[in-house]
Structures are given as C-alpha cells and as structure tokens.
Amino acid sequence: MTLHTRLGDLLGVAHPILNAPMGGGDAPGVLAAAVSEAGGLGMIGGTTAGGADWLRDQIGVVQAATSKPFGVGFVSHLAGAAGLMAVALDAGVRVIAHSFSDPTPFVADAHRGGAVVICQVRTLDDAKRAADAGVDVVTAQGTEAGGHTGEVSTLPLVPAVVDAVHPLPVIAAGGIADGRGIAAALMLGAEGVWLGTRFLATPEAGVPVGYKEQVLGAGPGDTVLTEVFDLAAGIPWPAGVRGRSIRNPFTDRWHGEEAALRAERRDSRSVDDGIAANPLYAGEVSGLVTELEPAGQIVGRLVAETEAVLRERTAAILRGV
Amino acid sequence: MTLHTRLGDLLGVAHPILNAPMGGGDAPGVLAAAVSEAGGLGMIGGTTAGGADWLRDQIGVVQAATSKPFGVGFVSHLAGAAGLMAVALDAGVRVIAHSFSDPTPFVADAHRGGAVVICQVRTLDDAKRAADAGVDVVTAQGTEAGGHTGEVSTLPLVPAVVDAVHPLPVIAAGGIADGRGIAAALMLGAEGVWLGTRFLATPEAGVPVGYKEQVLGAGPGDTVLTEVFDLAAGIPWPAGVRGRSIRNPFTDRWHGEEAALRAERRDSRSVDDGIAANPLYAGEVSGLVTELEPAGQIVGRLVAETEAVLRERTAAILRGV
Numbered sequence: 001m002t003l004h005t006r007l008g009d010l011l012g013v014a015h016p017i018l019n020a021p022m023g024g025g026d027a028p029g030v031l032a033a034a035v036s037e038a039g040g041l042g043m044i045g046g047t048t049a050g051g052a053d054w055l056r057d058q059i060g061v062v063q064a065a066t067s068k069p070f071g072v073g074f075v076s077h078l079a080g081a082a083g084l085m086a087v088a089l090d091a092g093v094r095v096i097a098h099s100f101s102d103p104t105p106f107v108a109d110a111h112r113g114g115a116v117v118i119c120q121v122r123t124l125d126d127a128k129r130a131a132d133a134g135v136d137v138v139t140a141q142g143t144e145a146g147g148h149t150g151e152v153s154t155l156p157l158v159p160a161v162v163d164a165v166h167p168l169p170v171i172a173a174g175g176i177a178d179g180r181g182i183a184a185a186l187m188l189g190a191e192g193v194w195l196g197t198r199f200l201a202t203p204e205a206g207v208p209v210g211y212k213e214q215v216l217g218a219g220p221g222d223t224v225l226t227e228v229f230d231l232a233a234g235i236p237w238p239a240g241v242r243g244r245s246i247r248n249p250f251t252d253r254w255h256g257e258e259a260a261l262r263a264e265r266r267d268s269r270s271v272d273d274g275i276a277a278n279p280l281y282a283g284e285v286s287g288l289v290t291e292l293e294p295a296g297q298i299v300g301r302l303v304a305e306t307e308a309v310l311r312e313r314t315a316a317i318l319r320g321v
Numbered sequence: 322m323t324l325h326t327r328l329g330d331l332l333g334v335a336h337p338i339l340n341a342p343m344g345g346g347d348a349p350g351v352l353a354a355a356v357s358e359a360g361g362l363g364m365i366g367g368t369t370a371g372g373a374d375w376l377r378d379q380i381g382v383v384q385a386a387t388s389k390p391f392g393v394g395f396v397s398h399l400a401g402a403a404g405l406m407a408v409a410l411d412a413g414v415r416v417i418a419h420s421f422s423d424p425t426p427f428v429a430d431a432h433r434g435g436a437v438v439i440c441q442v443r444t445l446d447d448a449k450r451a452a453d454a455g456v457d458v459v460t461a462q463g464t465e466a467g468g469h470t471g472e473v474s475t476l477p478l479v480p481a482v483v484d485a486v487h488p489l490p491v492i493a494a495g496g497i498a499d500g501r502g503i504a505a506a507l508m509l510g511a512e513g514v515w516l517g518t519r520f521l522a523t524p525e526a527g528v529p530v531g532y533k534e535q536v537l538g539a540g541p542g543d544t545v546l547t548e549v550f551d552l553a554a555g556i557p558w559p560a561g562v563r564g565r566s567i568r569n570p571f572t573d574r575w576h577g578e579e580a581a582l583r584a585e586r587r588d589s590r591s592v593d594d595g596i597a598a599n600p601l602y603a604g605e606v607s608g609l610v611t612e613l614e615p616a617g618q619i620v621g622r623l624v625a626e627t628e629a630v631l632r633e634r635t636a637a638i639l640r641g642v
Binding site: 049 | 322324325326327444445463464465471472473474475476477478480481484495496497498499501502503506508509510540541546582604605606608609628630631632634635637638639640
C-alpha cells in the first residue's frame with residue numbers, strides 16, 4: 001500500500017515521509033538510503049564540517065544502496081550553500097531543500113538541474129516569500145521541532161501556510177513521531193511529513209550512542225528552545241530562530257542569562273569548551289520516541305500506523321453518517 | 322449527523338466540541354448556551370470578579386435557553402474555587418472543569434453531586450496526577466493556546482497524554498480553530514476539542530469589540546507567551562504557566578525585562594495602570610480566525626468541516642488500499 005498524496009507523486013515515492021536533513025552529519029547517506037529504500041524520501045543533511053567531499057561521499061553511499069529518489073537539504077544562510085547545492089546537482093540529486101534563508105538565489109539553478117526545490121519556513125511571511133521565489137514545496141516547521149526552529153506551533157502553522165501558498169504542497173515538520181502525528185498532519189492539509197527526532201533514534205543517525213539514549217529517555221517537557229548554544233559557538237542564526245535541545249547543565253546554567261553568556265564569551269571564550277556546551281538537539285516529540293529502531297523499519301511501521309489510524313478513527317467518528 | 326466519540330457519549334452531546342471556560346467573564350452563559358444548543362458542550366468560565374452571584378446568574382441564562390448539557394470551568398488555584406463549584410453543583414450543573422491546580426480536593430464533591438469532572442493539564446506529570454485523582458476526562462492544553470498555558474505544543478503533548486491516562490478520554494486544547502484542526506486532534510487520539518480563541522470572536526463572548534477585532538486581525542506569529550501581565554497585576558500562577566497574548570506596547574516594553582518590571586511594580590505599582598497593561602489573551606490560531614461569527618453557527622460549521630476533512634482526506638490518502 002501507499003500513503004497517497006500529491007507530494008508523493010511529485011517526488012516519485014510511495015510514502016510522503018521524509019527524514020529531516022539534519023546538519024552536522026546527523027543525517028548521513030546511510031540514513032537517507034534506508035528511508036528511501038523503505039519508500040519514503042531519504043534526505044542527506046548537506047551542511048557539515050566535511051564540506052563538498054563529505055557530501056559527495058554520502059551521495060555515493062545512497063546511490064550505491066538504492067535506485068530510489070532521495071534528496072539533500074542545506075542550512076542555507078551559512079556560507080557555501082550554493083556550492084554544496086552544485087555538488088549535489090552534479091551528482092544527480094533531484095530533490096533539494098533549503099532552510100533558514102530566502103531561497104531566491106538557489107531556485108533557478110536547482111530547476112535548471114532538474115531538481116524539485118523544497119523550502120523550509122517557520123512563519124507565514126517566509127512561506128509567502130518562498131512561494132514567490134518559485135519553490136515547488138514548502139515545509140512548515142513548528143516550534144516543537146528539535147534543533148533550530150521558530151516560535152509558532154505546527155498545529156496552527158501548517159493550515160495557515162497551506163492556505164497561504166495554495167496550491168503548493170506543504171510538508172509538516174515538528175512534533176511528529178508516529179502514525180497519529182502523521183495522520184494529524186495530513187488532516188491539517190499537509191501533503192507529507194518531515195521527521196527529525198524520530199530518525200535520530202536509529203542506528204543510522206550520525207550522532208553518538210549517548211545522544212540517542214538521551215532522546216529515548218527524554219519526556220515531552222524535557223526540551224528547551226534556547227539561544228545559548230549559538231551564543232557559545234558564535235554561529236549566527238536568523239531572527240526568531242533558536243535551537244531546541246534536551247535540557248542539560250549548560251542550559252540550566254545559561255538559559256535566561258544570555259546577556260551574561262555573551263559577556264563571558266567575549267571575555268574568555270571559555271564557555272564553548274567542554275561537553276556541557278554540546279547541544280542535544282531534539283524535539284518535544286522525544287516523549288513519544290522510546291526505542292532505537294532501524295530507519296527503514298520505522299518507515300514501514302509509520303505507514304502501517306498511519307493507515308490504521310486514518311481508517312479506524314475516521315470510521316468510528318463518522319459511523320452511521 | 323454527529324461526530325461520534327466516547328467523550329460525546331459521556332457528556333451526552335452530539336459533538337465533542339467545547340468552548341474553553343475562559344475566566345474573567347469572557348465565557349458567559351450566553352456563549353455556553355449557544356454552544357450547547359448547537360450540539361457541543363457549552364462551558365461557562367466560572368472564575369470572575371462577580372463571584373457566586375455572577376455564576377448563579379449565568380447558569381440561569383443557560384438553563385433558560387437550552388435543556389442540553391453544559392458545564393462550568395474554574396481557575397482552580399485561585400481562592401474560592403471550591404465554593405464556586407458548590408454553587409454550580411447546587412444549580413444542577415453536571416460537568417465541572419478544573420485547571421491550574423491539583424484536582425484532588427474537588428473530585429469527591431463533584432462526583433457526589435453527580436458531575437463529570439474534567440481536569441486541564443499542560444504536562445505529562447500533571448496528566449498522571451489528574452488520572453490518579455480520579456477525574457473522568459483530561460484536557461491536554463498546548464503552548465499555542467491563548468491565555469494561561471504551558472510550554473509543550475499540542476501535537477506532541479496530546480498523544481503522550483492519551484498514552485499516559487488510558488483509558489480516560491482526552492480533550493485537545495490549543496491551536497484548533499477549524500475542521501482541519503479538529504480532525505487532526507481526533508487523529509492524535511483526542512476524543513474531543515476545547516476551543517478558546519475561535520469562540521472569542523463571537524457576538525456572545527464577554528470581551529470588548531476592540532478585543533475581538535484584534536483577534537480577527539492577528540496572524541499566527543503575533544502572540545507572545547509572557548509573564549508580564551501577571552507580574553503587573555500581581556496575580557500568581559503555577560510554575561511553567563504564562564499567558565499568551567497578542568503583542569501590544571506593554572509586551573513590547575516589558576517582555577524580556579521581567580526583573581525590571583518586578584522592581585517597577587514594587588516601587589510604584591504604576592505599571593498596572595492604563596490600557597497598555599491589559600492583556601489581549603489569544604492563541605496562535607488567531608491566524609485562522611478571520612470573521613466574527615455566532616457561536617452556534619461556528620459549531621455547525623466546525624462539524625461540517627470536520628466531517629468533510631475526515632472523509633475526503635482519508636479516502637484520497639488510502640485510495641486503492
């Protein structure tokens with residue numbers, strides 16, 4: 001069976017389920033390959049310290065493992081995004097995702113390369129800007145998402161974006177980890193879903209085992225949306241964007257004391273030393289993620305759960321109509 | 322037709338749609354009567370400056386207008402909640418909702434009075450506490466809700482609460498204003514929905530016309546979750562609970578400057594004078610609320626929208642299965 005939507009048709013996949021192209025090596029080729037081979041759309045997180053060489057290698061990993069479609073996503077306000085996109089297009093990648101910046105500079109080249117362009121947004125204004133720029137798909141990311149995200153929740157954001165960019169297909173991101181969340185996103189008008197946290201807790205994700213264990217152990221209230229890791233690292237993000245991480249001693253110490261953290265870093269740079277300053281980016285949906293599971297198996301389970309929820313809930317609620 | 326769920330059966334209503342029992346007179350008898358008469362469950366917000374006399378009057382308004390079930394909800398950490406609940410039970414109210422406190426002190430009396438007890442929560446721990454206290458229904462309120470709320474979004478919170486309090490029915494609150502949102506909440510496992518902001522923009526809501534116009538004009542990113550109105554008014558709320566309001570000059574001035582606001586109030590109390598310090602409590606879903614509409618008409622439209630979304634989306638997604 002398939003979860004049939006316009007997005008799946010556009011991307012050429014059976015199920016409109018994407019893993020988030022998490023940066024820093026968290027979403028490597030082995031993860032993307034497993035998601036694509038299971039019928040979803042696997043995404044490589046193309047923004048890493050490894051640059052073009054790493055990206056070329058990871059694309060090769062996917063292409064060696066599956067002939068199915070896959071994509072690469074970028075943290076597009078950081079330097080080098082255009083060059084990395086060119087690497088992906090040259091290697092035959094046909095789905096490109098941009099995030100955290102105006103997609104306008106990227107759209108024409110991506111289309112010339114034959115790629116579908118996805119743009120991830122967190123506000124209605126950015127959704128309209130992406131549509132005006134000519135992207136093919138908009139991902140609306142809620143504040144409950146892990147890692148860098150905005151301030152509006154998925155449930156009110158997605159329908160507003162669907163209305164604003166109609167008839168472009170919209171992908172829902174943030175707060176989704178099981179078939180209930182996928183079915184809910186599809187009811188909101190989303191044509192697909194984009195899951196980060198769920199795919200962190202897989203053997204394929206490129207984060208340490210201890211990080212995965214923290215995700216498995218965290219409850220829905222154990223994360224915090226904070227600027228402190230970005231201040232410590234000195235990496236700029238657009239206004240309104242902060243990072244959602246599982247709370248740790250570093251967030252306990254500095255969240256709410258950002259002015260002091262800025263001063264500390266200016267004076268000594270000492271705050272970016274040591275493990276405490278390492279973020280454990282994860283979404284509120286960590287509370288629903290309790291088992292490490294292979295990525296392909298997750299896709300299959302999500303599809304089965306979504307089908308069951310759609311069929312059974314709808315029949316029960318509308319019975320006798 | 323009905324939107325059939327276990328909650329509707331328990332409450333004796335056709336559609337498991339409740340208006341939030343917003344305090345301060347925002348949810349008076351005339352609003353509750355309209356929602357109940359249309360087949361939902363109307364709720365009076367029982368916590369107001371008018372005390373027992375106001376509540377008795379409003380219950381009378383509902384009883385004169387409809388013979389259908391309705392309820393009363395309380396801001397239960399404030400003094401007087403037990404006495405107000407007794408007023409409601411004596412007047413024959415058979416649905417009681419508590420919020421913002423441990424429901425344990427209220428449950429036995431409410432059950433003795435023959436009432437169904439709903440407890441609204443914002444965390445998984447509070448959901449478990451409510452279930453242990455013997456409540457009949459749990460409302461899980463996401464951070465996107467208007468007015469006083471918590472920090473976790475509805476989409477990840479509701480399924481976690483459903484799992485934690487099973488088999489108690491769960492109502493989803495926060496981020497819902499149309500049939501798409503209701504269908505999504507039902508997919509998450511909620512057995513009903515609780516809408517505040519949508520019912521503020523009605524002739525029946527007890528807020529000034531200018532307030533309603535602000536709700537109609539606000540976009541999804543125009544609210545802020547803030548402590549500043551509570552600090553100005555000197556009213557305490559539980560840890561982790563702040564108020565979501567449409568941004569205004571008062572939030573622009575003080576949000577993020579809470580320490581200075583505390584000092585200002587201690588020194589002069591001047592900050593709670595004037596209209597600027599009046600909150601415009603509303604949810605992120607304000608972005609989906611664009612027309613003033615009678616409450617009963619809203620219920621009818623929501624039911625029709627929900628049915629259409631459930632039927633059409635499910636059929637399209639599962640086609641050929």
